Amino acid sequence: MERSQTLSLRERQKEGRRARIIAAAKSLFVEAGLDNITIEAIAEIAGVSSVTVHNYYGTKSGVLLALVAESDRELLETLDRNLAAPPPDLVNLVLRFFTLICDHTLTHLDKPVWRQVISASISGTEPRFSKLYRELDHRLASVLIREIENMKAAGRLDDDTNSIHLGWALFNLQNARFIEFIASDSKHQDQALRDLRNDLNALLPR
Amino acid sequence: MERSQTLSLRERQKEGRRARIIAAAKSLFVEAGLDNITIEAIAEIAGVSSVTVHNYYGTKSGVLLALVAESDRELLETLDRNLAAPPPDLVNLVLRFFTLICDHTLTHLDKPVWRQVISASISGTEPRFSKLYRELDHRLASVLIREIENMKAAGRLDDDTNSIHLGWALFNLQNARFIEFIASDSKHQDQALRDLRNDLNALLPR
DNA sequence: CAAAATTTTTTAGTCTACTAAAAATTTTAC
DNA sequence: GTAAAATTTTTAGTAGACTAAAAAATTTTG
Secondary structure (H helix, E strand, O other): OOOOOOOOHHHHHHHHHHHHHHHHHHHHHHHHOHHHOOHHHHHHHHOOOHHHHHHHHOOHHHHHHHHHHHHHHHHHHHHHHHOOOOOOOHHHHHHHHHHHHHHHHHHHOOHHHHHHHHHHHHHOOOHHHHHHHHHHHHHHHHHHHHHHHHHHHOOOOOOOOOHHHHHHHHHHHHHHHHHHHHHOOOOOHHHHHHHHHHHHHHHOOO | OOOOOOOOHHHHHHHHHHHHHHHHHHHHHHHHOHHHOOHHHHHHHHOOOHHHHHHHHOOHHHHHHHHHHHHHHHHHHHHHHHOOOOOOOHHHHHHHHHHHHHHHHHHHOOHHHHHHHHHHHHHOOOHHHHHHHHHHHHHHHHHHHHHHHHHHHOOOOOOOOOHHHHHHHHHHHHHHHHHHHHHOOOOOHHHHHHHHHHHHHHHOOO
Protein backbone atom coordinates (compact mmCIF):
# COMPACT_ATOMS: atom_id res chain seq x y z
CA MET A 1 0.00 0.00 0.00
CA GLU A 2 3.03 2.24 0.22
CA ARG A 3 4.04 2.19 -3.37
CA SER A 4 2.27 5.35 -4.46
CA GLN A 5 5.65 6.57 -5.63
CA THR A 6 6.13 3.86 -8.26
CA LEU A 7 2.54 3.59 -9.47
CA SER A 8 0.64 6.63 -10.59
CA LEU A 9 -2.88 7.24 -9.35
CA ARG A 10 -4.19 6.16 -12.72
CA GLU A 11 -2.32 2.90 -12.65
CA ARG A 12 -3.48 2.15 -9.14
CA GLN A 13 -7.08 2.80 -10.07
CA LYS A 14 -6.75 0.53 -13.05
CA GLU A 15 -5.26 -2.16 -10.86
CA GLY A 16 -8.16 -1.73 -8.46
CA ARG A 17 -10.76 -2.09 -11.16
CA ARG A 18 -9.04 -5.13 -12.53
CA ALA A 19 -9.01 -6.72 -9.10
CA ARG A 20 -12.63 -5.83 -8.43
CA ILE A 21 -13.73 -7.28 -11.76
CA ILE A 22 -12.05 -10.64 -11.29
CA ALA A 23 -13.17 -10.82 -7.67
CA ALA A 24 -16.76 -10.18 -8.74
CA ALA A 25 -16.47 -12.68 -11.56
CA LYS A 26 -15.00 -15.34 -9.32
CA SER A 27 -17.81 -15.23 -6.80
CA LEU A 28 -20.49 -15.04 -9.48
CA PHE A 29 -19.03 -17.86 -11.57
CA VAL A 30 -18.86 -20.18 -8.59
CA GLU A 31 -22.31 -19.12 -7.48
CA ALA A 32 -24.17 -19.58 -10.71
CA GLY A 33 -21.88 -20.91 -13.44
CA LEU A 34 -20.30 -19.14 -16.36
CA ASP A 35 -23.29 -19.36 -18.68
CA ASN A 36 -25.74 -17.91 -16.24
CA ILE A 37 -23.71 -14.82 -15.51
CA THR A 38 -23.83 -11.70 -17.64
CA ILE A 39 -21.01 -9.26 -18.12
CA GLU A 40 -23.50 -6.71 -16.91
CA ALA A 41 -23.78 -8.44 -13.54
CA ILE A 42 -20.03 -8.63 -13.13
CA ALA A 43 -19.68 -4.97 -14.03
CA GLU A 44 -22.33 -3.91 -11.58
CA ILE A 45 -20.75 -5.69 -8.62
CA ALA A 46 -17.31 -4.46 -9.60
CA GLY A 47 -18.67 -0.92 -9.80
CA VAL A 48 -17.75 -0.29 -13.40
CA SER A 49 -19.62 -0.22 -16.69
CA SER A 50 -20.01 -3.31 -18.81
CA VAL A 51 -18.02 -1.68 -21.58
CA THR A 52 -15.09 -1.33 -19.21
CA VAL A 53 -15.16 -5.05 -18.54
CA HIS A 54 -14.97 -5.62 -22.26
CA ASN A 55 -12.17 -3.11 -22.65
CA TYR A 56 -10.19 -4.79 -19.89
CA TYR A 57 -10.69 -8.44 -20.70
CA GLY A 58 -12.14 -8.59 -24.19
CA THR A 59 -14.57 -11.43 -23.65
CA LYS A 60 -16.21 -13.30 -20.82
CA SER A 61 -13.70 -16.08 -21.33
CA GLY A 62 -11.01 -13.45 -21.01
CA VAL A 63 -12.17 -12.75 -17.49
CA LEU A 64 -12.08 -16.45 -16.71
CA LEU A 65 -8.60 -16.67 -18.15
CA ALA A 66 -7.35 -14.00 -15.77
CA LEU A 67 -8.85 -15.94 -12.88
CA VAL A 68 -7.09 -19.10 -13.92
CA ALA A 69 -3.74 -17.47 -14.57
CA GLU A 70 -3.74 -16.32 -10.96
CA SER A 71 -4.56 -19.78 -9.72
CA ASP A 72 -1.81 -21.33 -11.84
CA ARG A 73 0.92 -19.28 -10.24
CA GLU A 74 -0.16 -20.51 -6.83
CA LEU A 75 -0.38 -24.12 -7.94
CA LEU A 76 3.24 -24.17 -9.05
CA GLU A 77 4.32 -22.67 -5.75
CA THR A 78 2.29 -25.24 -3.87
CA LEU A 79 3.88 -28.09 -5.79
CA ASP A 80 7.36 -26.79 -5.14
CA ARG A 81 6.64 -26.48 -1.45
CA ASN A 82 4.86 -29.78 -0.94
CA LEU A 83 6.82 -32.08 -3.15
CA ALA A 84 9.93 -31.12 -1.21
CA ALA A 85 10.20 -34.46 0.60
CA PRO A 86 10.32 -36.82 -2.38
CA PRO A 87 8.26 -40.02 -2.03
CA PRO A 88 10.12 -43.33 -2.10
CA ASP A 89 8.77 -44.62 -5.40
CA LEU A 90 7.28 -43.59 -8.72
CA VAL A 91 3.71 -44.59 -7.96
CA ASN A 92 3.60 -42.54 -4.79
CA LEU A 93 5.23 -39.60 -6.48
CA VAL A 94 2.47 -39.46 -9.09
CA LEU A 95 -0.30 -40.06 -6.57
CA ARG A 96 0.99 -37.24 -4.39
CA PHE A 97 1.31 -34.96 -7.41
CA PHE A 98 -2.25 -35.78 -8.45
CA THR A 99 -3.63 -35.15 -4.98
CA LEU A 100 -1.96 -31.77 -4.72
CA ILE A 101 -3.42 -30.71 -8.06
CA CYS A 102 -6.95 -31.85 -7.20
CA ASP A 103 -6.82 -30.18 -3.80
CA HIS A 104 -5.56 -26.97 -5.23
CA THR A 105 -8.04 -26.67 -8.05
CA LEU A 106 -11.02 -27.25 -5.82
CA THR A 107 -10.00 -24.67 -3.26
CA HIS A 108 -10.01 -22.01 -5.96
CA LEU A 109 -12.94 -22.76 -8.22
CA ASP A 110 -15.52 -25.50 -8.43
CA LYS A 111 -15.92 -28.27 -10.96
CA PRO A 112 -18.44 -26.57 -13.26
CA VAL A 113 -16.13 -23.60 -13.68
CA TRP A 114 -13.07 -25.79 -14.23
CA ARG A 115 -14.98 -27.63 -16.90
CA GLN A 116 -15.40 -24.37 -18.75
CA VAL A 117 -11.72 -23.70 -18.34
CA ILE A 118 -10.61 -27.04 -19.75
CA SER A 119 -13.25 -26.80 -22.42
CA ALA A 120 -12.06 -23.36 -23.49
CA SER A 121 -8.45 -24.52 -23.51
CA ILE A 122 -9.30 -27.19 -26.05
CA SER A 123 -11.81 -25.32 -28.18
CA GLY A 124 -9.16 -22.95 -29.44
CA THR A 125 -11.64 -20.12 -29.81
CA GLU A 126 -9.58 -18.08 -27.38
CA PRO A 127 -5.97 -18.71 -28.41
CA ARG A 128 -4.63 -17.26 -25.16
CA PHE A 129 -6.44 -19.99 -23.30
CA SER A 130 -4.82 -22.74 -25.30
CA LYS A 131 -1.44 -21.11 -24.88
CA LEU A 132 -1.80 -20.69 -21.12
CA TYR A 133 -2.78 -24.28 -20.78
CA ARG A 134 0.00 -25.66 -22.91
CA GLU A 135 2.44 -23.70 -20.82
CA LEU A 136 0.95 -24.88 -17.57
CA ASP A 137 1.10 -28.49 -18.72
CA HIS A 138 4.71 -27.98 -19.63
CA ARG A 139 5.57 -26.59 -16.25
CA LEU A 140 3.69 -29.33 -14.45
CA ALA A 141 5.33 -32.06 -16.47
CA SER A 142 8.69 -30.43 -15.73
CA VAL A 143 8.02 -30.75 -12.03
CA LEU A 144 7.51 -34.48 -12.48
CA ILE A 145 10.57 -34.80 -14.66
CA ARG A 146 12.67 -32.98 -12.09
CA GLU A 147 11.50 -35.32 -9.35
CA ILE A 148 12.25 -38.34 -11.50
CA GLU A 149 15.78 -37.10 -12.01
CA ASN A 150 16.12 -36.62 -8.29
CA MET A 151 15.09 -40.23 -7.78
CA LYS A 152 17.59 -41.32 -10.38
CA ALA A 153 20.33 -39.36 -8.66
CA ALA A 154 19.36 -40.97 -5.37
CA GLY A 155 19.70 -44.39 -6.97
CA ARG A 156 16.02 -45.20 -6.54
CA LEU A 157 15.48 -45.52 -10.26
CA ASP A 158 17.25 -47.28 -13.09
CA ASP A 159 20.01 -45.18 -14.56
CA ASP A 160 18.98 -45.65 -18.17
CA THR A 161 15.47 -44.35 -17.52
CA ASN A 162 14.50 -41.58 -19.92
CA SER A 163 13.28 -38.98 -17.44
CA ILE A 164 11.61 -36.78 -20.02
CA HIS A 165 9.63 -39.54 -21.71
CA LEU A 166 8.68 -41.11 -18.40
CA GLY A 167 7.72 -37.74 -16.95
CA TRP A 168 5.40 -36.90 -19.80
CA ALA A 169 3.84 -40.34 -19.83
CA LEU A 170 3.08 -40.11 -16.13
CA PHE A 171 1.82 -36.58 -16.45
CA ASN A 172 -0.54 -37.55 -19.26
CA LEU A 173 -1.78 -40.50 -17.29
CA GLN A 174 -2.63 -38.51 -14.19
CA ASN A 175 -4.02 -35.67 -16.28
CA ALA A 176 -6.50 -38.01 -17.93
CA ARG A 177 -7.78 -38.96 -14.49
CA PHE A 178 -7.82 -35.34 -13.45
CA ILE A 179 -9.99 -34.37 -16.40
CA GLU A 180 -12.27 -37.32 -15.71
CA PHE A 181 -12.54 -36.17 -12.10
CA ILE A 182 -13.44 -32.63 -13.11
CA ALA A 183 -15.82 -33.72 -15.86
CA SER A 184 -18.09 -35.66 -13.53
CA ASP A 185 -19.83 -34.21 -10.52
CA SER A 186 -20.26 -37.60 -8.98
CA LYS A 187 -16.65 -38.74 -9.26
CA HIS A 188 -14.99 -38.43 -5.86
CA GLN A 189 -11.37 -37.57 -5.46
CA ASP A 190 -10.51 -40.75 -3.58
CA GLN A 191 -12.09 -42.81 -6.32
CA ALA A 192 -10.08 -40.95 -8.94
CA LEU A 193 -6.98 -41.61 -6.88
CA ARG A 194 -7.75 -45.33 -6.74
CA ASP A 195 -8.26 -45.40 -10.48
CA LEU A 196 -4.95 -43.70 -11.04
CA ARG A 197 -3.24 -46.14 -8.72
CA ASN A 198 -4.67 -49.00 -10.77
CA ASP A 199 -3.42 -47.38 -13.96
CA LEU A 200 0.06 -47.07 -12.55
CA ASN A 201 0.20 -50.55 -11.09
CA ALA A 202 -0.97 -52.07 -14.34
CA LEU A 203 1.71 -50.29 -16.33
CA LEU A 204 4.77 -50.08 -14.16
CA PRO A 205 6.92 -53.12 -13.43
CA ARG A 206 7.09 -53.92 -9.77
CA MET B 1 -36.15 -46.75 -51.06
CA GLU B 2 -38.68 -49.54 -51.14
CA ARG B 3 -39.84 -49.29 -47.58
CA SER B 4 -42.82 -47.02 -48.16
CA GLN B 5 -44.88 -49.70 -46.50
CA THR B 6 -43.12 -49.47 -43.15
CA LEU B 7 -42.52 -45.73 -43.03
CA SER B 8 -45.35 -43.31 -43.57
CA LEU B 9 -44.90 -40.38 -45.88
CA ARG B 10 -44.59 -38.10 -42.89
CA GLU B 11 -41.87 -40.20 -41.33
CA ARG B 12 -39.94 -40.34 -44.56
CA GLN B 13 -40.13 -36.59 -44.99
CA LYS B 14 -38.91 -36.08 -41.47
CA GLU B 15 -36.05 -38.46 -42.09
CA GLY B 16 -35.19 -36.54 -45.22
CA ARG B 17 -35.16 -33.20 -43.45
CA ARG B 18 -33.01 -34.61 -40.70
CA ALA B 19 -30.53 -35.95 -43.21
CA ARG B 20 -30.49 -32.71 -45.18
CA ILE B 21 -29.88 -30.68 -42.05
CA ILE B 22 -26.91 -32.68 -40.84
CA ALA B 23 -25.48 -32.89 -44.35
CA ALA B 24 -25.73 -29.12 -44.69
CA ALA B 25 -24.25 -28.63 -41.24
CA LYS B 26 -21.37 -30.98 -41.92
CA SER B 27 -20.20 -29.21 -45.04
CA LEU B 28 -20.67 -25.78 -43.51
CA PHE B 29 -18.89 -26.65 -40.26
CA VAL B 30 -15.88 -28.02 -42.08
CA GLU B 31 -15.90 -25.09 -44.47
CA ALA B 32 -16.08 -22.27 -41.98
CA GLY B 33 -16.03 -23.57 -38.42
CA LEU B 34 -18.82 -23.93 -35.92
CA ASP B 35 -18.72 -20.35 -34.65
CA ASN B 36 -18.93 -18.77 -38.07
CA ILE B 37 -22.00 -20.67 -39.16
CA THR B 38 -25.51 -19.58 -38.32
CA ILE B 39 -28.48 -21.84 -37.85
CA GLU B 40 -30.07 -19.71 -40.52
CA ALA B 41 -27.42 -20.76 -43.06
CA ILE B 42 -27.83 -24.43 -42.23
CA ALA B 43 -31.60 -24.14 -42.55
CA GLU B 44 -31.38 -22.39 -45.89
CA ILE B 45 -29.16 -25.04 -47.47
CA ALA B 46 -31.25 -27.81 -45.99
CA GLY B 47 -34.36 -26.19 -47.39
CA VAL B 48 -36.18 -25.75 -44.09
CA SER B 49 -36.84 -22.87 -41.73
CA SER B 50 -34.46 -22.05 -38.91
CA VAL B 51 -37.16 -22.83 -36.39
CA THR B 52 -37.35 -26.35 -37.77
CA VAL B 53 -33.65 -26.83 -37.16
CA HIS B 54 -34.23 -25.77 -33.58
CA ASN B 55 -37.21 -28.04 -33.24
CA TYR B 56 -35.22 -30.99 -34.56
CA TYR B 57 -31.93 -30.56 -32.76
CA GLY B 58 -32.50 -28.02 -30.04
CA THR B 59 -29.24 -26.17 -30.28
CA LYS B 60 -26.37 -25.74 -32.67
CA SER B 61 -24.36 -28.15 -30.54
CA GLY B 62 -27.24 -30.57 -30.90
CA VAL B 63 -26.67 -30.64 -34.64
CA LEU B 64 -22.99 -31.27 -34.07
CA LEU B 65 -23.84 -34.07 -31.68
CA ALA B 66 -25.89 -35.84 -34.32
CA LEU B 67 -22.96 -35.58 -36.71
CA VAL B 68 -20.62 -37.12 -34.19
CA ALA B 69 -22.96 -39.91 -33.18
CA GLU B 70 -23.01 -41.03 -36.77
CA SER B 71 -19.22 -40.97 -36.99
CA ASP B 72 -18.90 -42.96 -33.76
CA ARG B 73 -20.87 -45.87 -35.08
CA GLU B 74 -18.53 -46.13 -38.04
CA LEU B 75 -15.42 -45.85 -35.91
CA LEU B 76 -16.38 -48.86 -33.84
CA GLU B 77 -17.01 -50.88 -36.96
CA THR B 78 -13.67 -49.82 -38.39
CA LEU B 79 -11.87 -50.89 -35.25
CA ASP B 80 -13.55 -54.28 -35.24
CA ARG B 81 -12.64 -54.81 -38.86
CA ASN B 82 -9.04 -53.59 -38.74
CA LEU B 83 -7.90 -54.88 -35.40
CA ALA B 84 -8.83 -58.37 -36.51
CA ALA B 85 -5.23 -59.51 -36.94
CA PRO B 86 -3.88 -58.81 -33.47
CA PRO B 87 -0.40 -57.26 -33.31
CA PRO B 88 2.36 -59.22 -31.59
CA ASP B 89 2.85 -56.96 -28.59
CA LEU B 90 1.20 -54.36 -26.40
CA VAL B 91 3.03 -51.36 -27.80
CA ASN B 92 2.06 -52.14 -31.36
CA LEU B 93 -1.50 -52.88 -30.36
CA VAL B 94 -1.87 -49.41 -28.89
CA LEU B 95 -0.06 -47.69 -31.74
CA ARG B 96 -2.32 -49.39 -34.24
CA PHE B 97 -5.39 -48.50 -32.23
CA PHE B 98 -4.26 -44.88 -32.07
CA THR B 99 -3.58 -44.70 -35.79
CA LEU B 100 -6.99 -46.08 -36.67
CA ILE B 101 -8.68 -43.50 -34.47
CA CYS B 102 -6.70 -40.58 -35.89
CA ASP B 103 -7.31 -41.69 -39.46
CA HIS B 104 -10.97 -42.14 -38.89
CA THR B 105 -11.61 -38.81 -37.18
CA LEU B 106 -9.86 -36.83 -39.87
CA THR B 107 -11.73 -38.45 -42.72
CA HIS B 108 -15.01 -37.31 -41.20
CA LEU B 109 -14.41 -33.86 -39.77
CA ASP B 110 -11.43 -31.59 -39.44
CA LYS B 111 -9.48 -30.60 -36.36
CA PRO B 112 -11.28 -27.31 -35.61
CA VAL B 113 -14.61 -29.09 -35.57
CA TRP B 114 -13.31 -31.95 -33.43
CA ARG B 115 -12.00 -29.41 -30.98
CA GLN B 116 -15.52 -28.13 -30.56
CA VAL B 117 -16.72 -31.66 -30.05
CA ILE B 118 -14.21 -32.51 -27.35
CA SER B 119 -14.70 -29.11 -25.83
CA ALA B 120 -18.46 -29.59 -25.67
CA SER B 121 -18.07 -33.05 -24.20
CA ILE B 122 -16.13 -31.63 -21.27
CA SER B 123 -18.03 -28.41 -20.73
CA GLY B 124 -21.12 -30.26 -19.61
CA THR B 125 -23.41 -27.56 -20.96
CA GLU B 126 -25.01 -30.15 -23.22
CA PRO B 127 -25.40 -33.24 -21.03
CA ARG B 128 -26.07 -35.47 -24.03
CA PHE B 129 -22.63 -34.63 -25.32
CA SER B 130 -20.93 -35.70 -22.14
CA LYS B 131 -22.97 -38.87 -22.07
CA LEU B 132 -22.21 -39.78 -25.67
CA TYR B 133 -18.54 -39.27 -25.06
CA ARG B 134 -18.39 -41.27 -21.87
CA GLU B 135 -20.09 -44.11 -23.68
CA LEU B 136 -17.75 -43.91 -26.64
CA ASP B 137 -14.72 -43.95 -24.35
CA HIS B 138 -16.14 -46.99 -22.64
CA ARG B 139 -16.62 -48.83 -25.88
CA LEU B 140 -13.19 -47.89 -27.13
CA ALA B 141 -11.51 -48.99 -23.92
CA SER B 142 -13.46 -52.23 -24.15
CA VAL B 143 -11.95 -52.88 -27.53
CA LEU B 144 -8.48 -52.57 -26.04
CA ILE B 145 -9.40 -54.73 -23.07
CA ARG B 146 -10.75 -57.40 -25.36
CA GLU B 147 -7.54 -57.43 -27.40
CA ILE B 148 -5.47 -57.65 -24.24
CA GLU B 149 -7.44 -60.69 -23.15
CA ASN B 150 -6.87 -62.24 -26.56
CA MET B 151 -3.16 -61.73 -26.09
CA LYS B 152 -3.34 -63.28 -22.67
CA ALA B 153 -5.21 -66.26 -24.06
CA ALA B 154 -2.56 -66.60 -26.76
CA GLY B 155 0.13 -66.67 -24.09
CA ARG B 156 1.70 -63.45 -25.27
CA LEU B 157 1.01 -61.71 -21.98
CA ASP B 158 1.51 -62.54 -18.35
CA ASP B 159 -1.41 -64.47 -16.92
CA ASP B 160 -1.83 -62.32 -13.82
CA THR B 161 -2.20 -59.13 -15.88
CA ASN B 162 -5.30 -57.19 -14.95
CA SER B 163 -6.80 -56.65 -18.40
CA ILE B 164 -9.28 -54.04 -17.30
CA HIS B 165 -6.82 -51.85 -15.47
CA LEU B 166 -4.21 -52.19 -18.17
CA GLY B 167 -6.76 -51.51 -20.87
CA TRP B 168 -7.94 -48.31 -19.29
CA ALA B 169 -4.45 -47.11 -18.57
CA LEU B 170 -3.43 -47.63 -22.18
CA PHE B 171 -6.60 -46.06 -23.44
CA ASN B 172 -6.07 -42.97 -21.30
CA LEU B 173 -2.50 -42.70 -22.43
CA GLN B 174 -3.30 -42.80 -26.12
CA ASN B 175 -6.31 -40.57 -25.62
CA ALA B 176 -4.14 -37.88 -24.09
CA ARG B 177 -1.99 -37.91 -27.20
CA PHE B 178 -5.09 -37.92 -29.38
CA ILE B 179 -6.44 -34.81 -27.69
CA GLU B 180 -3.05 -33.14 -27.98
CA PHE B 181 -3.03 -34.03 -31.68
CA ILE B 182 -6.47 -32.55 -32.23
CA ALA B 183 -5.80 -29.48 -30.10
CA SER B 184 -2.90 -28.29 -32.19
CA ASP B 185 -3.05 -27.56 -35.90
CA SER B 186 0.68 -27.96 -36.25
CA LYS B 187 0.97 -31.35 -34.57
CA HIS B 188 1.35 -34.03 -37.23
CA GLN B 189 0.00 -37.49 -36.80
CA ASP B 190 3.38 -39.20 -37.17
CA GLN B 191 4.83 -36.95 -34.49
CA ALA B 192 1.93 -37.79 -32.19
CA LEU B 193 2.56 -41.45 -32.90
CA ARG B 194 6.24 -41.10 -32.00
CA ASP B 195 5.31 -39.34 -28.76
CA LEU B 196 2.92 -42.12 -27.89
CA ARG B 197 5.58 -44.73 -28.62
CA ASN B 198 7.93 -42.92 -26.25
CA ASP B 199 5.24 -42.88 -23.57
CA LEU B 200 4.70 -46.60 -23.92
CA ASN B 201 8.38 -47.50 -24.00
CA ALA B 202 9.08 -45.42 -20.93
CA LEU B 203 6.32 -47.12 -18.97
CA LEU B 204 6.18 -50.71 -20.09
CA PRO B 205 8.84 -53.22 -19.10
CA ARG B 206 10.61 -54.71 -22.09
C1' DC C 1 -63.44 -35.55 -50.68
C1' DA C 2 -63.88 -33.37 -46.27
C1' DA C 3 -62.68 -33.19 -41.52
C1' DA C 4 -59.11 -34.05 -38.25
C1' DA C 5 -54.50 -34.37 -36.94
C1' DT C 6 -49.81 -33.20 -37.51
C1' DT C 7 -46.08 -30.46 -38.70
C1' DT C 8 -43.84 -26.55 -40.61
C1' DT C 9 -43.47 -21.82 -41.30
C1' DT C 10 -44.21 -17.10 -40.26
C1' DT C 11 -44.14 -13.63 -37.10
C1' DA C 12 -42.67 -11.32 -33.33
C1' DG C 13 -39.87 -10.88 -29.57
C1' DT C 14 -36.20 -11.61 -25.74
C1' DC C 15 -31.59 -11.84 -24.28
C1' DT C 16 -26.84 -11.05 -24.24
C1' DA C 17 -22.27 -10.67 -26.13
C1' DC C 18 -19.78 -7.52 -28.38
C1' DT C 19 -18.51 -2.94 -30.94
C1' DA C 20 -18.07 2.00 -32.24
C1' DA C 21 -18.36 6.65 -31.39
C1' DA C 22 -19.63 10.63 -28.75
C1' DA C 23 -19.81 12.68 -24.21
C1' DA C 24 -18.37 13.19 -19.60
C1' DT C 25 -15.06 12.69 -16.10
C1' DT C 26 -10.71 12.66 -13.93
C1' DT C 27 -5.83 12.74 -13.68
C1' DT C 28 -1.66 14.86 -15.08
C1' DA C 29 1.60 18.39 -16.41
C1' DC C 30 2.87 22.87 -16.64
C1' DG D 1 -5.46 26.50 -11.58
C1' DT D 2 -5.96 25.48 -16.18
C1' DA D 3 -5.17 23.15 -20.50
C1' DA D 4 -4.10 18.68 -22.27
C1' DA D 5 -4.22 13.83 -22.06
C1' DA D 6 -6.11 9.60 -20.75
C1' DT D 7 -9.83 6.83 -19.54
C1' DT D 8 -14.47 5.65 -18.46
C1' DT D 9 -19.23 5.96 -19.27
C1' DT D 10 -23.20 6.72 -22.02
C1' DT D 11 -25.53 5.91 -26.00
C1' DA D 12 -26.80 3.42 -29.79
C1' DG D 13 -26.63 -0.44 -32.53
C1' DT D 14 -25.58 -5.21 -34.65
C1' DA D 15 -25.85 -10.09 -34.68
C1' DG D 16 -27.40 -14.39 -33.69
C1' DA D 17 -29.25 -18.00 -30.59
C1' DC D 18 -33.31 -19.36 -28.82
C1' DT D 19 -38.62 -19.29 -27.72
C1' DA D 20 -43.75 -18.90 -28.04
C1' DA D 21 -47.79 -18.54 -30.46
C1' DA D 22 -50.53 -17.88 -34.49
C1' DA D 23 -51.05 -19.06 -39.29
C1' DA D 24 -50.44 -21.96 -43.19
C1' DA D 25 -49.67 -26.15 -45.39
C1' DT D 26 -49.94 -31.08 -45.79
C1' DT D 27 -50.82 -35.66 -44.59
C1' DT D 28 -53.92 -38.91 -42.71
C1' DT D 29 -58.32 -40.94 -41.83
C1' DG D 30 -62.84 -42.30 -42.54
